[in-house]
Amino acid sequence: MQTHRFDPALRDEMSRLLPRILRFARSLTRDAAAAEDLVQNAYMKAVESLAQFTPGTRLDSWMFKIVQNTWIDEKRRAQRSGNVISLQDARDAGMPVQGHGGNDRVFLRAALATLPADQRSALTLVLIEGYSYREAAEILKVPDGTVMSRVARARRALVDLHDADLAVPPRDIKRGIP
Template identity: 35%
Template sequence: MAEGTSRTAPSRSREGRIPEGARQHLGSELRSYYASMLAEVQPSTLLELIARLDGAPYAREAADFRDRLLASLPGLRAFALSLAVNHAVADDLVQETLLKAWKNQDRFEPGSNLQAWLCTILRNQFYTDIRKRKREVEDADGTMAGQMVASAAQEANSELQQVKQHLAKLPAAMREALLLVGAQGLTYEDAAELIGCQVGTVKSRVSRARALLARSLGMDTRSTAL
């Protein structure tokens, strides 16, 4: 029995831990991937939507709030892409988020983090959509993930596209936590606050996501640590 235990324990340890070199390389890849999302040209449909919000209610403060939405758009869309991966799905999420934010701007607390508020609205919508899809189609692994991979496979097979394709195969909750911490640089505490879960949950998701992604990218995940 002791012999069996000695074989099992290291295996579980390796599953959640990867060597420091692989971890740093993976972090660099994730940051490059996130930077590429931030650098993308924002869709004209979203820019035009924000411009049209000028004539909506709350006219006295509308211009300032609209400008802040515009400034938040690259980060918001990058967050949507980190969740949905598929550009069409992400843009739909951003559009819905902008409309909800505008309609409920009186609920935004002045002086607080607008980007975090917008991301919370977006992620709530994302998981609402997932629940709707699961009610419509039984798919334990997520129908959306399959659609993302199919879409990504059509794109150029560059190193970043490989990262994107393998990210799409991760469960959404793991992908979200990994990109918030590993790409955006949020602390575990800040990520937990945005997601609405315990810090330990975020750490576990990030650790498992790192290991899964590193292995799928062909990195050496053998750790010499005890």
């Protein structure tokens, strides 16, 4: 491994990015512990690859790309080793999966977890992180139109989930009938 002088200003900027990077990693992994591991691995790769970073360009975009690529690499590695379980398989096995009730944050987190990874990452970058479609496309290495359609499909799926949740009949509190 090559050693590079680690500019304190760059280190500070990477530290300031950490909450956003972690939020993006959580949207990819759907698990807080896995997201923390992903971020740690991505930051290690970033430090090892500092020579490839072009000063004056956007560090946040560079870091999001590293997180995205690290996640893809880890997912491929897990699939090859057979360590992947789908959300439906987890439900079928009786494992606890996130649900929701009246808490909008819990509902949103659970709803985001149901989206395909490509839609979830596009939606997170555009709506949560505030990137333009073009910037998100550069991070995800896809055309702008692909990001637009992924975000649109993700929004539609979230609206449908929300509408379905509202369609569940409320409990009759007076009689205790569900």
